Amino acid sequence: LSEIFQVNRSTIVTAVEELTAYGLLESEHGGGTKIASNTWSLFLSTPPDWNKYIHSGPFKSNMQTIQIINKLEFEDKYIRLGTGELCPDLFPHELMNKVFKKLPSKIPSLNYLGPLGLPELRRSLTERMALKGIEAPDSSIVITSGSLQGLQLLSVCMLKPGSTVFTEAPTYLKSLQVFQSAGMHLSGIPMDKNGILYWQINKEISQSLLYTIPTHHNPTGLIMSEERRKELFHFCSGNRLPVIEDDAYGDLWLDKMPPKPIKSLDKNGMILYLGTVSKTLAPGLRIGWLVGPESVVYRIGDVKMQVDYGASSVSQWALTEFFDSGYYDDYLIFLRKELKARRDLVLSLLGKYFKDLADWNVPEGGFYIWLRFKKPVLMDKLFQMALENNILLNPGNIYDFSDNNALRLSYAYARPEDFSTSLKTLSEVVVRCQKK
Numbered sequence: 425l426s427e428i429f430q431v432n433r434s435t436i437v438t439a440v441e442e443l444t445a446y447g448l449l450e451s452e453h454g455g456g457t458k459i460a461s462n463t464w465s466l467f468l469s470t471p472p473d474w475n476k477y478i479h480s481g482p483f484k485s486n487m488q489t490i491q492i493i494n495k496l497e498f499e500d501k502y503i504r505l506g507t508g509e510l511c512p513d514l515f516p517h518e519l520m521n522k523v524f525k526k527l528p529s530k531i532p533s534l535n536y537l538g539p540l541g542l543p544e545l546r547r548s549l550t551e552r553m554a555l556k557g558i559e560a561p562d563s564s565i566v567i568t569s570g571s572l573q574g575l576q577l578l579s580v581c582m583l584k585p586g587s588t589v590f591t592e593a594p595t596y597l598k599s600l601q602v603f604q605s606a607g608m609h610l611s612g613i614p615m616d617k618n619g620i621l622y623w624q625i626n627k628e629i630s631q632s633l634l635y636t637i638p639t640h641h642n643p644t645g646l647i648m649s650e651e652r653r654k655e656l657f658h659f660c661s662g663n664r665l666p667v668i669e670d671d672a673y674g675d676l677w678l679d680k681m682p683p684k685p686i687k688s689l690d691k692n693g694m695i696l697y698l699g700t701v702s703k704t705l706a707p708g709l710r711i712g713w714l715v716g717p718e719s720v721v722y723r724i725g726d727v728k729m730q731v732d733y734g735a736s737s738v739s740q741w742a743l744t745e746f747f748d749s750g751y752y753d754d755y756l757i758f759l760r761k762e763l764k765a766r767r768d769l770v771l772s773l774l775g776k777y778f779k780d781l782a783d784w785n786v787p788e789g790g791f792y793i794w795l796r797f798k799k800p801v802l803m804d805k806l807f808q809m810a811l812e813n814n815i816l817l818n819p820g821n822i823y824d825f826s827d828n829n830a831l832r833l834s835y836a837y838a839r840p841e842d843f844s845t846s847l848k849t850l851s852e853v854v855v856r857c858q859k860k
Protein backbone atom coordinates (compact mmCIF):
# COMPACT_ATOMS: atom_id res chain seq x y z
CA LEU A 425 0.00 0.00 0.00
CA SER A 426 2.72 2.45 0.95
CA GLU A 427 4.27 1.99 -2.50
CA ILE A 428 1.02 2.37 -4.40
CA PHE A 429 -0.04 5.51 -2.53
CA GLN A 430 3.50 6.77 -1.98
CA VAL A 431 2.97 7.48 1.68
CA ASN A 432 4.95 6.54 4.65
CA ARG A 433 4.30 2.99 5.94
CA SER A 434 3.63 4.22 9.49
CA THR A 435 0.88 6.55 8.13
CA ILE A 436 -0.86 3.51 6.65
CA VAL A 437 -0.53 1.57 9.89
CA THR A 438 -2.02 4.49 11.88
CA ALA A 439 -4.85 4.87 9.35
CA VAL A 440 -5.69 1.14 9.52
CA GLU A 441 -5.67 1.27 13.31
CA GLU A 442 -7.99 4.28 13.34
CA LEU A 443 -10.41 2.81 10.79
CA THR A 444 -10.45 -0.44 12.78
CA ALA A 445 -11.16 1.53 15.96
CA TYR A 446 -14.13 3.23 14.21
CA GLY A 447 -15.37 -0.24 13.22
CA LEU A 448 -14.90 0.48 9.51
CA LEU A 449 -12.22 -2.22 9.06
CA GLU A 450 -12.18 -5.75 10.43
CA SER A 451 -9.01 -7.74 11.10
CA GLU A 452 -9.24 -11.50 11.24
CA HIS A 453 -6.58 -13.71 12.77
CA GLY A 454 -4.53 -14.99 9.86
CA GLY A 455 -7.15 -13.61 7.48
CA GLY A 456 -5.76 -10.09 6.92
CA THR A 457 -7.76 -6.86 7.11
CA LYS A 458 -10.95 -6.15 5.19
CA ILE A 459 -13.70 -3.53 5.01
CA ALA A 460 -16.23 -4.27 7.74
CA SER A 461 -19.47 -5.72 6.46
CA ASN A 462 -21.56 -2.76 7.69
CA THR A 463 -19.23 -0.03 6.34
CA TRP A 464 -20.96 0.41 3.00
CA SER A 465 -24.39 0.60 4.51
CA LEU A 466 -23.00 3.15 6.98
CA PHE A 467 -21.61 5.25 4.11
CA LEU A 468 -24.84 4.92 2.13
CA SER A 469 -26.99 6.01 5.05
CA THR A 470 -24.84 9.03 6.04
CA PRO A 471 -25.76 12.23 4.15
CA PRO A 472 -23.01 14.60 3.06
CA ASP A 473 -22.26 17.43 5.44
CA TRP A 474 -24.54 19.97 3.72
CA ASN A 475 -23.55 22.71 6.14
CA LYS A 476 -20.17 22.75 4.45
CA TYR A 477 -21.88 23.42 1.12
CA ILE A 478 -24.86 25.65 1.74
CA HIS A 479 -22.99 28.85 2.48
CA SER A 480 -20.39 28.36 -0.24
CA GLY A 481 -22.13 30.19 -3.13
CA PRO A 482 -22.01 33.93 -3.73
CA PHE A 483 -25.36 34.69 -2.05
CA LYS A 484 -25.38 36.02 1.47
CA SER A 485 -28.14 34.87 3.82
CA ASN A 486 -31.01 37.28 4.31
CA MET A 487 -30.99 39.32 7.50
CA GLN A 488 -32.96 37.49 10.19
CA THR A 489 -35.76 40.08 10.10
CA ILE A 490 -36.15 39.53 6.37
CA GLN A 491 -36.23 35.76 6.79
CA ILE A 492 -38.98 36.15 9.39
CA ILE A 493 -40.95 38.50 7.11
CA ASN A 494 -40.61 36.10 4.16
CA LYS A 495 -41.97 33.28 6.29
CA LEU A 496 -44.77 35.06 8.16
CA GLU A 497 -46.13 36.79 5.07
CA PHE A 498 -47.83 33.54 4.25
CA GLU A 499 -49.57 33.18 7.60
CA ASP A 500 -53.07 34.59 7.39
CA LYS A 501 -53.28 35.91 10.92
CA TYR A 502 -50.88 38.82 10.28
CA ILE A 503 -51.93 42.20 8.96
CA ARG A 504 -49.12 43.16 6.64
CA LEU A 505 -48.52 46.88 7.01
CA GLY A 506 -45.34 47.03 4.97
CA THR A 507 -45.82 44.60 2.08
CA GLY A 508 -44.83 45.91 -1.35
CA GLU A 509 -47.52 44.09 -3.30
CA LEU A 510 -51.07 44.77 -4.33
CA CYS A 511 -53.86 43.47 -2.12
CA PRO A 512 -55.24 40.25 -3.71
CA ASP A 513 -58.67 42.00 -3.79
CA LEU A 514 -57.26 44.35 -6.43
CA PHE A 515 -56.18 41.61 -8.81
CA PRO A 516 -58.14 41.89 -12.12
CA HIS A 517 -59.62 38.39 -12.13
CA GLU A 518 -62.13 39.05 -14.88
CA LEU A 519 -59.70 40.70 -17.28
CA MET A 520 -57.14 37.98 -16.66
CA ASN A 521 -59.81 35.41 -17.39
CA LYS A 522 -60.62 37.06 -20.72
CA VAL A 523 -56.93 37.24 -21.63
CA PHE A 524 -56.26 33.61 -20.86
CA LYS A 525 -59.35 32.50 -22.77
CA LYS A 526 -58.10 34.26 -25.88
CA LEU A 527 -54.58 32.90 -25.67
CA PRO A 528 -54.93 29.42 -27.22
CA SER A 529 -56.01 30.91 -30.55
CA LYS A 530 -53.20 33.50 -30.45
CA ILE A 531 -50.19 31.46 -29.38
CA PRO A 532 -48.52 29.58 -32.24
CA SER A 533 -46.57 27.40 -29.81
CA LEU A 534 -45.09 27.35 -26.37
CA ASN A 535 -41.55 26.75 -27.50
CA TYR A 536 -38.55 28.60 -26.15
CA LEU A 537 -38.25 32.16 -27.37
CA GLY A 538 -35.20 34.02 -28.67
CA PRO A 539 -32.68 35.67 -26.33
CA LEU A 540 -34.44 39.06 -26.24
CA GLY A 541 -37.92 37.66 -25.58
CA LEU A 542 -41.24 37.73 -27.44
CA PRO A 543 -41.05 40.13 -30.44
CA GLU A 544 -44.76 41.01 -30.10
CA LEU A 545 -44.28 42.03 -26.48
CA ARG A 546 -41.17 44.06 -27.29
CA ARG A 547 -43.03 45.88 -30.08
CA SER A 548 -45.81 46.68 -27.67
CA LEU A 549 -43.27 47.95 -25.13
CA THR A 550 -41.69 50.19 -27.77
CA GLU A 551 -45.06 51.98 -28.01
CA ARG A 552 -45.51 52.17 -24.26
CA MET A 553 -41.98 53.49 -23.76
CA ALA A 554 -42.63 56.19 -26.38
CA LEU A 555 -45.51 57.47 -24.22
CA LYS A 556 -42.94 58.07 -21.48
CA GLY A 557 -40.66 59.93 -23.88
CA ILE A 558 -38.28 56.98 -24.20
CA GLU A 559 -37.09 56.02 -27.66
CA ALA A 560 -36.81 52.23 -27.47
CA PRO A 561 -36.74 50.29 -30.73
CA ASP A 562 -37.43 46.60 -30.07
CA SER A 563 -33.72 45.84 -30.56
CA SER A 564 -33.07 47.88 -27.40
CA ILE A 565 -35.40 45.82 -25.19
CA VAL A 566 -34.76 42.50 -23.48
CA ILE A 567 -37.48 40.75 -21.52
CA THR A 568 -36.43 39.47 -18.11
CA SER A 569 -38.07 37.24 -15.52
CA GLY A 570 -39.02 40.26 -13.39
CA SER A 571 -36.95 43.40 -13.11
CA LEU A 572 -35.05 41.97 -10.15
CA GLN A 573 -33.54 39.51 -12.61
CA GLY A 574 -32.58 42.49 -14.78
CA LEU A 575 -30.65 43.89 -11.83
CA GLN A 576 -29.12 40.53 -11.10
CA LEU A 577 -27.96 39.98 -14.66
CA LEU A 578 -26.54 43.49 -14.86
CA SER A 579 -24.61 42.99 -11.66
CA VAL A 580 -23.07 39.70 -12.73
CA CYS A 581 -22.48 40.58 -16.39
CA MET A 582 -21.51 44.21 -16.36
CA LEU A 583 -19.66 44.93 -13.15
CA LYS A 584 -16.35 43.69 -11.85
CA PRO A 585 -16.48 42.41 -8.26
CA GLY A 586 -15.16 45.16 -6.08
CA SER A 587 -16.62 48.02 -8.11
CA THR A 588 -18.87 50.54 -6.42
CA VAL A 589 -22.61 50.90 -6.84
CA PHE A 590 -24.03 54.21 -5.65
CA THR A 591 -27.62 53.97 -4.45
CA GLU A 592 -30.08 56.19 -2.71
CA ALA A 593 -30.01 55.67 1.06
CA PRO A 594 -32.37 54.02 1.85
CA THR A 595 -33.12 51.92 -1.21
CA TYR A 596 -34.90 48.82 -2.51
CA LEU A 597 -33.69 46.08 -0.26
CA LYS A 598 -33.25 43.37 -2.89
CA SER A 599 -31.04 45.65 -4.94
CA LEU A 600 -28.72 45.87 -1.95
CA GLN A 601 -28.61 42.09 -1.71
CA VAL A 602 -28.10 41.53 -5.44
CA PHE A 603 -25.21 43.96 -5.66
CA GLN A 604 -23.60 42.71 -2.48
CA SER A 605 -23.82 39.09 -3.53
CA ALA A 606 -22.12 40.00 -6.80
CA GLY A 607 -19.25 41.42 -4.74
CA MET A 608 -19.97 45.15 -5.22
CA HIS A 609 -19.25 47.85 -2.68
CA LEU A 610 -22.38 49.79 -1.86
CA SER A 611 -22.26 53.49 -1.32
CA GLY A 612 -25.54 54.94 -0.01
CA ILE A 613 -26.11 58.60 -0.95
CA PRO A 614 -28.59 60.59 1.15
CA MET A 615 -31.76 62.10 -0.32
CA ASP A 616 -33.76 65.26 0.29
CA LYS A 617 -37.36 65.76 -0.78
CA ASN A 618 -36.23 66.30 -4.40
CA GLY A 619 -34.24 63.07 -4.62
CA ILE A 620 -30.64 61.90 -4.40
CA LEU A 621 -27.98 64.41 -3.32
CA TYR A 622 -25.79 63.41 -6.25
CA TRP A 623 -23.14 66.03 -5.46
CA GLN A 624 -22.22 63.94 -2.43
CA ILE A 625 -20.86 61.26 -4.75
CA ASN A 626 -17.20 61.91 -4.23
CA LYS A 627 -15.62 58.48 -4.40
CA GLU A 628 -13.70 57.04 -7.32
CA ILE A 629 -16.26 56.94 -10.13
CA SER A 630 -14.51 54.86 -12.78
CA GLN A 631 -15.89 51.30 -13.00
CA SER A 632 -18.85 52.39 -10.88
CA LEU A 633 -22.55 52.66 -11.52
CA LEU A 634 -25.49 54.51 -10.03
CA TYR A 635 -28.76 52.76 -9.21
CA THR A 636 -31.76 55.02 -8.71
CA ILE A 637 -35.55 54.76 -8.26
CA PRO A 638 -36.58 58.30 -9.15
CA THR A 639 -40.34 57.81 -9.26
CA HIS A 640 -42.35 56.83 -6.16
CA HIS A 641 -39.17 55.63 -4.56
CA ASN A 642 -39.02 52.38 -2.60
CA PRO A 643 -39.06 52.69 0.42
CA THR A 644 -39.58 56.45 0.93
CA GLY A 645 -42.32 57.14 -1.66
CA LEU A 646 -40.44 60.28 -2.83
CA ILE A 647 -40.37 61.61 -6.38
CA MET A 648 -37.17 63.04 -7.81
CA SER A 649 -38.03 66.51 -9.11
CA GLU A 650 -37.68 67.26 -12.81
CA GLU A 651 -34.84 69.64 -12.11
CA ARG A 652 -32.92 67.09 -10.02
CA ARG A 653 -33.39 64.53 -12.80
CA LYS A 654 -31.79 66.89 -15.30
CA GLU A 655 -28.95 67.78 -12.95
CA LEU A 656 -28.32 64.13 -12.13
CA PHE A 657 -28.32 63.25 -15.80
CA HIS A 658 -25.76 65.98 -16.57
CA PHE A 659 -23.62 64.98 -13.60
CA CYS A 660 -23.59 61.32 -14.64
CA SER A 661 -23.01 62.12 -18.34
CA GLY A 662 -20.16 64.48 -17.44
CA ASN A 663 -18.55 61.85 -15.22
CA ARG A 664 -19.33 58.93 -17.53
CA LEU A 665 -21.14 57.25 -14.66
CA PRO A 666 -23.70 54.79 -16.10
CA VAL A 667 -27.11 54.74 -14.46
CA ILE A 668 -29.65 52.00 -13.79
CA GLU A 669 -33.06 53.66 -13.58
CA ASP A 670 -35.62 51.43 -11.86
CA ASP A 671 -39.13 52.54 -12.81
CA ALA A 672 -41.13 49.80 -11.05
CA TYR A 673 -43.73 52.26 -9.74
CA GLY A 674 -43.78 54.80 -12.61
CA ASP A 675 -47.34 54.00 -13.76
CA LEU A 676 -48.78 54.31 -10.26
CA TRP A 677 -49.18 58.08 -9.96
CA LEU A 678 -52.19 59.07 -7.92
CA ASP A 679 -52.43 62.87 -8.02
CA LYS A 680 -50.60 64.05 -11.10
CA MET A 681 -48.29 62.53 -13.65
CA PRO A 682 -44.68 62.40 -12.41
CA PRO A 683 -41.84 63.93 -14.46
CA LYS A 684 -40.73 61.74 -17.35
CA PRO A 685 -38.13 59.05 -16.60
CA ILE A 686 -34.50 60.18 -16.69
CA LYS A 687 -34.08 57.77 -19.57
CA SER A 688 -36.17 60.15 -21.72
CA LEU A 689 -33.24 62.63 -21.59
CA ASP A 690 -30.77 60.03 -22.75
CA LYS A 691 -29.73 60.06 -26.39
CA ASN A 692 -26.35 58.34 -25.92
CA GLY A 693 -27.18 55.12 -24.10
CA MET A 694 -26.04 56.28 -20.64
CA ILE A 695 -29.04 54.90 -18.85
CA LEU A 696 -30.25 51.34 -18.45
CA TYR A 697 -33.96 51.46 -17.78
CA LEU A 698 -35.80 48.71 -15.86
CA GLY A 699 -39.56 48.21 -16.17
CA THR A 700 -41.92 45.64 -14.67
CA VAL A 701 -45.63 44.85 -14.30
CA SER A 702 -45.15 43.40 -10.82
CA LYS A 703 -46.44 46.48 -9.04
CA THR A 704 -49.28 47.33 -11.39
CA LEU A 705 -50.58 43.94 -12.40
CA ALA A 706 -49.06 40.70 -11.16
CA PRO A 707 -45.65 39.81 -9.75
CA GLY A 708 -46.66 36.21 -10.46
CA LEU A 709 -46.25 36.76 -14.20
CA ARG A 710 -42.53 37.37 -13.52
CA ILE A 711 -42.11 39.75 -16.43
CA GLY A 712 -39.84 42.76 -16.53
CA TRP A 713 -37.78 44.46 -19.21
CA LEU A 714 -34.53 46.27 -19.64
CA VAL A 715 -34.02 49.06 -22.18
CA GLY A 716 -30.46 49.96 -23.09
CA PRO A 717 -27.85 50.09 -25.84
CA GLU A 718 -27.90 47.06 -28.13
CA SER A 719 -24.53 45.80 -26.90
CA VAL A 720 -25.83 45.65 -23.32
CA VAL A 721 -29.20 44.18 -24.26
CA TYR A 722 -27.60 41.45 -26.37
CA ARG A 723 -25.15 40.57 -23.63
CA ILE A 724 -27.98 40.31 -21.09
CA GLY A 725 -30.05 38.22 -23.54
CA ASP A 726 -27.10 35.93 -24.16
CA VAL A 727 -26.51 35.35 -20.45
CA LYS A 728 -30.23 34.97 -19.83
CA MET A 729 -30.29 32.07 -22.27
CA GLN A 730 -27.62 30.43 -20.13
CA VAL A 731 -29.51 31.16 -16.94
CA ASP A 732 -33.11 30.15 -17.71
CA TYR A 733 -33.74 30.02 -21.49
CA GLY A 734 -35.90 33.14 -21.28
CA ALA A 735 -38.85 34.39 -19.26
CA SER A 736 -42.08 32.37 -19.32
CA SER A 737 -43.54 32.51 -22.83
CA VAL A 738 -47.09 32.06 -21.47
CA SER A 739 -46.62 35.15 -19.33
CA GLN A 740 -45.14 37.09 -22.25
CA TRP A 741 -48.11 36.24 -24.48
CA ALA A 742 -50.58 37.06 -21.72
CA LEU A 743 -48.97 40.43 -21.06
CA THR A 744 -48.89 41.29 -24.77
CA GLU A 745 -52.61 40.60 -24.91
CA PHE A 746 -53.17 42.64 -21.76
CA PHE A 747 -51.37 45.61 -23.29
CA ASP A 748 -52.74 45.36 -26.83
CA SER A 749 -56.37 44.84 -25.81
CA GLY A 750 -56.31 48.06 -23.78
CA TYR A 751 -57.15 46.10 -20.61
CA TYR A 752 -53.93 47.21 -18.91
CA ASP A 753 -54.74 50.89 -19.28
CA ASP A 754 -58.36 50.38 -18.21
CA TYR A 755 -57.18 48.48 -15.18
CA LEU A 756 -54.64 51.19 -14.28
CA ILE A 757 -57.44 53.73 -14.08
CA PHE A 758 -59.30 51.50 -11.62
CA LEU A 759 -56.12 50.74 -9.67
CA ARG A 760 -55.11 54.39 -9.28
CA LYS A 761 -58.53 55.20 -7.88
CA GLU A 762 -58.33 52.33 -5.39
CA LEU A 763 -54.79 53.12 -4.30
CA LYS A 764 -55.60 56.80 -3.89
CA ALA A 765 -58.52 55.96 -1.57
CA ARG A 766 -56.28 53.64 0.45
CA ARG A 767 -53.47 56.19 0.64
CA ASP A 768 -55.87 58.88 1.85
CA LEU A 769 -57.33 56.54 4.44
CA VAL A 770 -53.88 55.65 5.81
CA LEU A 771 -52.80 59.31 5.84
CA SER A 772 -55.88 60.27 7.82
CA LEU A 773 -55.28 57.43 10.30
CA LEU A 774 -51.67 58.47 10.68
CA GLY A 775 -52.88 61.99 11.43
CA LYS A 776 -55.14 60.54 14.11
CA TYR A 777 -52.75 58.11 15.80
CA PHE A 778 -49.18 59.12 14.96
CA LYS A 779 -49.23 62.93 15.05
CA ASP A 780 -47.08 63.06 18.18
CA LEU A 781 -45.03 59.97 17.41
CA ALA A 782 -43.70 60.31 13.89
CA ASP A 783 -43.22 62.38 10.75
CA TRP A 784 -44.04 61.14 7.27
CA ASN A 785 -44.18 62.17 3.65
CA VAL A 786 -47.34 62.39 1.56
CA PRO A 787 -46.61 60.14 -1.43
CA GLU A 788 -47.97 61.18 -4.81
CA GLY A 789 -48.01 57.59 -6.00
CA GLY A 790 -46.53 54.12 -5.64
CA PHE A 791 -47.18 52.17 -2.43
CA TYR A 792 -45.10 53.62 0.37
CA ILE A 793 -45.10 56.01 3.29
CA TRP A 794 -41.82 56.39 5.14
CA LEU A 795 -42.53 56.86 8.82
CA ARG A 796 -39.74 58.45 10.90
CA PHE A 797 -40.15 58.30 14.65
CA LYS A 798 -39.74 61.54 16.57
CA LYS A 799 -38.14 59.75 19.53
CA PRO A 800 -35.72 56.81 19.15
CA VAL A 801 -37.44 53.42 19.36
CA LEU A 802 -36.12 49.94 20.10
CA MET A 803 -36.71 48.57 16.62
CA ASP A 804 -36.30 44.85 17.38
CA LYS A 805 -38.71 45.13 20.28
CA LEU A 806 -41.17 47.03 18.09
CA PHE A 807 -41.01 44.34 15.41
CA GLN A 808 -41.56 41.60 18.01
CA MET A 809 -44.35 43.34 19.89
CA ALA A 810 -46.12 44.14 16.63
CA LEU A 811 -45.96 40.42 15.78
CA GLU A 812 -47.48 39.57 19.14
CA ASN A 813 -50.36 41.83 18.08
CA ASN A 814 -50.59 40.09 14.69
CA ILE A 815 -49.02 42.97 12.79
CA LEU A 816 -46.15 42.34 10.41
CA LEU A 817 -43.84 45.34 9.88
CA ASN A 818 -41.05 46.24 7.49
CA PRO A 819 -38.47 48.02 9.68
CA GLY A 820 -36.44 50.80 8.03
CA ASN A 821 -33.07 49.21 8.75
CA ILE A 822 -33.60 46.55 6.10
CA TYR A 823 -33.49 49.35 3.50
CA ASP A 824 -30.67 51.31 5.10
CA PHE A 825 -28.60 49.28 7.52
CA SER A 826 -27.70 52.38 9.51
CA ASP A 827 -31.24 53.71 9.96
CA ASN A 828 -32.90 52.24 13.02
CA ASN A 829 -35.68 54.73 13.51
CA ALA A 830 -38.02 54.40 10.54
CA LEU A 831 -40.70 52.10 9.14
CA ARG A 832 -41.88 51.46 5.59
CA LEU A 833 -45.65 51.51 5.52
CA SER A 834 -47.49 50.31 2.45
CA TYR A 835 -51.10 51.24 1.75
CA ALA A 836 -51.29 48.74 -1.12
CA TYR A 837 -51.57 45.40 0.64
CA ALA A 838 -53.67 45.40 3.83
CA ARG A 839 -57.44 45.68 3.52
CA PRO A 840 -58.93 49.11 4.26
CA GLU A 841 -60.96 47.73 7.18
CA ASP A 842 -57.76 46.38 8.79
CA PHE A 843 -55.81 49.63 8.70
CA SER A 844 -57.84 51.39 11.35
CA THR A 845 -57.43 48.87 14.18
CA SER A 846 -53.88 47.89 13.30
CA LEU A 847 -52.55 51.45 13.08
CA LYS A 848 -54.17 52.30 16.41
CA THR A 849 -52.58 49.22 18.00
CA LEU A 850 -49.26 50.02 16.37
CA SER A 851 -49.24 53.53 17.81
CA GLU A 852 -49.68 52.05 21.30
CA VAL A 853 -46.88 49.56 20.70
CA VAL A 854 -44.58 52.35 19.47
CA VAL A 855 -45.07 54.27 22.73
CA ARG A 856 -44.08 51.15 24.69
CA CYS A 857 -40.95 50.72 22.55
CA GLN A 858 -39.61 54.25 22.84
CA LYS A 859 -36.12 54.39 24.31
CA LYS A 860 -36.09 55.82 27.84
Ligand code: PMP
Binds near residue numbers: 569573637642700710
Ligand atom coordinates in the same frame (compact mmCIF):
# COMPACT_ATOMS: atom_id res chain seq x y z
N1 PMP B 1 -37.54 47.33 -8.26
C1 PMP B 1 -38.19 47.83 -7.21
C2 PMP B 1 -37.91 49.23 -6.78
C3 PMP B 1 -39.10 47.03 -6.49
O1 PMP B 1 -39.72 47.55 -5.43
C4 PMP B 1 -39.31 45.70 -6.92
C5 PMP B 1 -40.26 44.77 -6.19
N2 PMP B 1 -40.35 44.92 -4.85
C6 PMP B 1 -38.61 45.23 -8.03
C7 PMP B 1 -37.73 46.07 -8.68
C8 PMP B 1 -38.69 43.82 -8.51
O2 PMP B 1 -39.82 43.48 -9.08
P1 PMP B 1 -39.97 42.22 -10.04
O3 PMP B 1 -38.70 41.44 -10.04
O4 PMP B 1 -41.11 41.47 -9.46
O5 PMP B 1 -40.24 42.80 -11.38
